[in-house]
Amino acid sequence: MQFDLGDIRALLAVAEAKGFREAGRLTGSSASGLSDAVRRLEAQLGVRLLNRTTRSVVPTEAGRALLERLGPAVAEMQAALNIASGFRDRPAGLLRLNVPVSAAKLVLPSIVPDFLKAYPDIRLEIVTEESFVDIIAAGCDAGIRYDERLEQDMIAVPIGPRVQRFAFAASTAYLDAHGRPQHPRDLLEHACIRGRFAGRPIPAWEFEHGDEVVKVDPPGPLIVQSGGGSDLGVYAAIAGVGIVALFEDWLQPHFENGALEPVLKDWWQSFSGPFLYYPGRRLVPAPLRAFIDFIKARKPEADASGL
Incomplete structure (x- = not known):
């Protein structure tokens, strides 16, 4: 049985505020909307959760039992969502790059140490592979390859000697x-x-x-x-x-x-030199965004000595 998270939040808000009108004021919702949400939840469960009078709203025995379990669960879920949201603004977590051996040997050594010093909360994993791979299927965030081996739907950023x-x-x-x-x-x-x-x-x-x-x-x-x-x-x-x-x-x-x-x-x-490439996504993971910005901020390497 699937339950709407919005209906559950409505029940928690009404129970905490001890009324639909006050819960609406605190959450920016309408009292009628909260009432409809609680009715949907009760209909789905087949049991009354709140006793309503013109003067008060009180949880039933079933409602109290449910609220005792829901409160901590929803709080934990909110904490988890806050952690995930934090990755949007604070570059942290794992960044996996799929690169040829030549890039691991000759391009990345001049980049990786300074990048990790600048972003100590990022863990960088380098996967070396010579063939062009589907980086998403390979579990990687981005790769390094040459332009003749880049697919058209990829975003490419110059990296290393040009x-x-x-x-x-x-x-x-x-x-x-x-x-x-x-x-x-x-x-x-x-x-x-x-x-x-x-x-x-x-x-x-x-x-x-x-x-x-x-x-x-x-x-x-x-x-x-x-x-x-x-x-x-x-x-x-x-x-x-x-x-x-x-x-x-x-x-x-x-x-x-x-x-x-x-x-x-x-x-x-x-x-021409290699490119960092990644899928054209609307939301780029924070560690990858930090790496892209770091690469773009570096002085272009235009010498002809090669990779």
Whole structure:
């Protein structure tokens, strides 16, 4: 049996005020409306809850028994609603983001510590996944992906570097032994460390120099899963196995310490940076709204060094 919460509130108000007119004054309702609500509740229960006279309103035995149980229950429910309403104004609670490994490794480290310091009541959970997923079905509030992998019904906010490059590298020992490629097609004669996403074909390597765009599909002794296996590909390149391709920022520390040497740098292709995306909702959860505002307030990262 379903009961109208408004009718229950009306009963509580009338019983506390000891009259329909006074209850109407205190709640901003009409006395007749409160009377109708109590009658509906009595009809639904099949028992009289209030004895009414022209001078007073007194609960019946059934009414007293019901009110003794309803009062604390409704108060607890109101307290719970107040807590939930508090999340609207005070950013608190859990924020789950679904992101690729590259974002977890290269974009979020410069953001997360300052964000958590600014919002100590928010707990942040990062779920790493390379494929594009339904973030709602995955139990996440938002995700990070690139524009070609965003669905049209999503709201997208720029996050991280706005221009990135895909870089190619090998160890100096490997290049000394096998030669330094001068054109992308030279890679067909080299050992190349390839990457691919789970369940998808190995993508060709793409290069661009002026108006010339070249795609090559070179051979190689090692294939790793993009994202989770990328570091293995880097370590293999450092060990002299062959030439690796990855986001420039991922390889930059190894360029700086001399473990790797850039290959075909004039041919590295640029592309736009990632986006934070989330469903177009009327009510955005407070933790997500805080994260969006935090991202928007940051100085744009426009360098071309890549993700």
